[in-house]
Amino acid sequence: MSPQAALARRCAAIRAQTEALAAGLSEADCQAQSMADASPVKWHLAHVTWFFETFVLEAHEPGFRPHHPAYRVLFNSYYQGVGERHPRPQRGLVTRPSLAEVLAWRQAVDARMQTLLAREGLPPACLERVELGLQHEQQHQELLLTDVLHLFSCNPLLPAYAEAETPAPRAARPEPVRWVAQTGGLVDIGHAGEGFAFDNEGPRHRVYLEPHALAHRLVNNEDWLGFIGDGGYRDARWWLSAGWDWVQGQGVQAPLHWRRADSAAAGWQQFTLRGLQPLHPAAPVVHVTFYEAEAYARWAAAQCGLPLRLPTEAEWEAAAAPLAAAAVAAGSFIEGGALQPQVVVPGDGGPALQQLFGEVWQWTRSAYLPYPGYRAWAGAVGEYNGKFMLDQTVLRGGSCATPRGHIRASYRNFFPAAARWQFTGLRLACEG
Structure with a gap:
């Protein structure tokens, strides 16, 4: 199969996967918008189609005409x-076109894309733009799920997106943290030049790392219960100034989607895409902000007397890159259908560093800034990443809602410090 034919097949598969994610939702589910930061499912279905029509077909389809x-x-x-935009907070007010009309538009653009990709001798710029469109669509597959989760969490009925699965086995106690030494020194980070990467993943460059250690696993719910039980959300000592203002202003007492059970003995529950479930102590903590992650790291350092902190993105990548192939294979991603971070059962063995990829996006302590020599892509697509390089923090590793083929060691996700409706968690680092 030629590379162009393989690209056409991937295009069909990824576009079909997006529609499959929305297949079980009602038209009302697809219309509603729960907050300004989220988007309706219908908008996601339409926007990714807009991307192909605007950035691929308009430039490369003979006789191009817009669908509408x-x-x-x-x-x-x-x-x-590209031009004017409808205000983001008002996306849920766009009741027309209907969901059926958006799906018809998707089908029309899919057919036009397959016709285009069947033409011989397409220029490399066209094929590169198609690949960007597919990577963009995979990002929106994750956003679709996180936006649905937030939407359903606002419904008093607490509806489930998918049926509940068999609960993960409960260990008597979650596994204690082991520290995996990292020698540091001069390391190369950034995309190595093979396969697709976003422009913010390069250029590849050299950085110096001090010796440090990384926790072998992610911070889990039992760890976080210790933080809550010790009054972590009520103690300003652990919080950045902006984080303390956020906690006080929002009245935050626990991660997003945690709820007190009706019975005090039952403890906490967690709302998930599979509905309201008992909180599993060994599962990675999820839906926490950078503020919470930073406060937890400071609190944990005080409890054990070690110089704990969040890792930098360079520390994370230097550790993850050599292990990426096996670690990605071991992670929980959207294809697995778990739809929530999975438990690592003690005694499973495996690599010294576990849960590097999948499960939750891992907050780092690194501001989202350009690498040395960074150049944004030419044209309007150059707005994809570069213009957001202020007041954002880098996350690494992907999540249970990320497509497996979308992630890599050099991938730089980024969100504001107060974002927590995504599948976000953390891993600790120790200096020295």
């Missing part, structure tokens, strides 16, 4: 170079 001229504005997210 108004869609260019309605479903533009933030691309100033």
Whole structure:
């Protein structure tokens, strides 16, 4: 199979996977918008289609005509170079086009994309733009799920997106943290030049790391219960100033989607895409902000007397890159259907560093900034990453809602410090 034919097959598969994620939702589910940071499912389905029509077909399809001229504005997210945009907080008010009309548009664009990709001799720039569109669609598959989870959490009925699965085995006690030494020194980080990467993953460059250690696993719910039980959300000592203002202003007492059970003896429950479930002590903590992650690291350091902190993104990548092939294979991703972070059962063996990929996006202590020599892509797609390099923090590793083929060791996700509706968690580092 030629590379172009393989790309056409991937295009069909990824586009079908997006629709499969929405297949069990009602039209009302797909219309609602729970907050300004989230988007309706219908908008996600439309926007990724807009991306292919705007950035691929418009540039490379002979005799191009838009499916509907108004869609260019309605479903533009933030691309100033393309033109006007409908306000993000008002996406849920766009009741027309209907869901059926959006799905029909998707089918029409899919057919046009397959016709285009069947043409021989397409220029490399076209194929590269198609690949970008597929990677973009995979990002929105995860966003679709996290936005649905937030939407359903606002419903008093607490509906489940998917049926509950068999609970994970409960260990008597979750496994204690082991520290895996990292020698540091001069290391190369950034995309190595093989396969797709976003522009913010390069150029590859050399950094110096002091010796340090990484926790062998992610911070789990039992760890976090210790933080809550010790009054962590009520003690300003552990919090950055902006984080303390956020805690006080929002009245936060626990991670997002945690709920007190009706019975005090039952403890906490967690709302998930599979409905309301008992909190599993060994599962990775999820839906925490950078503020919470940083506060937890400071609190944990005080409890054990070690110089604990969040890792930098360079420390994380230097440790993860040599293990990436096996670690990605071991992680929980969207294809597995778990839809929530999975438990590592003590005694499972495996590599010294576990849960590097999948489960939860891991907060680092690194600000999202350009690498030395960074150049944004040319044209409107150059707005994809570079213009957000302020007031954002880097996360690494992917989550249980990330497509497995979308992640790599050099991948730099980023969100504001107060974001927590994504599948976000943390791993600790220790200096020295």
